[in-house]
Amino acid sequence: MRWSRIRPVLALLVVLALLMTGCSSQQEGTPADTGSSGQAQQQVSITFWTAPNPTQEKFWREMAEAYMKEHPNVKIEVAPIPESPSSEAGILTALSSGTKLTASENIFVGFGAQLANNDAIVPLDTLPGFDELVQQRKMEGLIEGWRFPDGHIYIFPLYSNAMLYGWRMDILKELGYDQPPRTYSEVFELAEKLRATYKDKFLLARKVLIEPQNWWERWFDTFTLYYAASDGKPFLEGNQVVADEQAFTEVLRFYAELAKRGAILTRDVTDPFETGVAVWAPIGPWTLPYWQEKYPELKVGEQVVFTPPPGAGAGGPAGAGKTFAAATGGGCIPQSAGGGKKRAGDLP
Structure with missing residues (x-):
């Protein structure tokens, strides 16, 4: 992927799309090529859940459409997290029911820790290109605050809502x-x-x-x-x-x-x-x-x-x-979520 060719308005989506493409590869077992080599490119399907408010949903839909226009082999389906009664409950329901979900934003570190303890979220630092992404975003210092006790990073920081x-x-x-x-x-x-x-x-x-x-x-x-x-x-x-x-x-x-x-x-x-x-x-x-x-x-x-x-x-x-500032980010969901220490539906 040539970062210099991406317009600034797409930068935030590219950050997450790069990670989500890696997530999709984790799910389907084959690497995704979104480059411009002229060779046949693998079709990549991404289901991305946004925070359940109209402003963010509109933003991510526009970013997804712009990204897909430049990367026709990538299909991104954007939908708000179903709150039942919370975003966390909506994600847990998806995990336990087998609902197709590649990645989601609006994940805070406490919930991320629960998912990580149950093998229900992908360690992002194991995906190809993660270190380069952090360097591109100049987040070397910031990202350390999101490192979990096991040494991995499961959530990519996106925003912080100060109250x-x-x-x-x-x-x-x-x-x-x-x-x-x-x-x-x-x-x-x-x-x-x-x-x-x-x-x-x-x-x-x-x-x-x-x-x-x-x-x-x-x-x-x-x-x-x-x-x-x-x-x-x-x-x-x-x-x-x-x-x-x-x-x-x-x-x-x-x-x-x-x-x-x-x-x-x-x-x-x-x-x-x-x-x-x-x-x-x-x-x-x-x-x-x-x-x-x-x-x-x-x-x-x-x-x-x-x-x-x-x-x-x-x-x-x-x-x-x-x-207080509610800091949340995006994470990737493995296809086998729920098969770890406990079923995803048993998470508190």
Whole structure:
């Protein structure tokens, strides 16, 4: 493959397509030639699942179409990961049912470790061209953070979603605030004033707080606050749990205090932050395209402002500006997935 001939807009797809072509070879037992030698080229079929949101699905479909135009022997079928109820569950269902799947994005390292322990994901560093790909992307330092304890790399990093918090400043101004609260005590004060003034409004509306099966939601409502309270201390170092217990306890007490004040709504409400039922919410990068389509009247810097997580200390978070970022990547699924230590369907 001649990288110099690939247009910049295709670069990201080429990164993953190169890996997926290797994955397809792993599945079908024969090498794939996507070069331009003029010789007959093997037909390569790739099924690629994207993160289940319209923005990424649209992006990958466009990239796949452009790539296939330049490589007619490669057929890429792009589809969103079926959430049942999560992306991880969708992939596990595919593995246990024998659904055709070559590769998927939106795999985080914890889930990747479960797949690796069950021989349900390909070690990418064993595929031809992997080292060259890392060098082309200038990722020699970054990629080491994705190396698993067994020495292999199973997930190719694609993006990192840093989380912030949104505040409905239009409503806060009605309560006399010129800026959002920065500490837990200031948040408690706002919650009491809000509930005393508006019986139909809450600080936070988040039903998933009482749905423990949706474990991944803790990334967005608990880990965010933890990283601010702990000054960015990680949960794990290698195989050791090194989390700051005091910081995590402070986060749990924070939610308990809000619940005592009746400031958290835990029943189903459609878009509570956008409709003004709640004035505070965790915000990810995927939120803005949704607002542009559904709530164009919400303007950042006017009705809404973003801040890092609040903190427990009187002067603000110990780790000012530190938050959780959901880093995920792409991985390849072997045809024999599920035949390792446990069946794929038995994964937790």
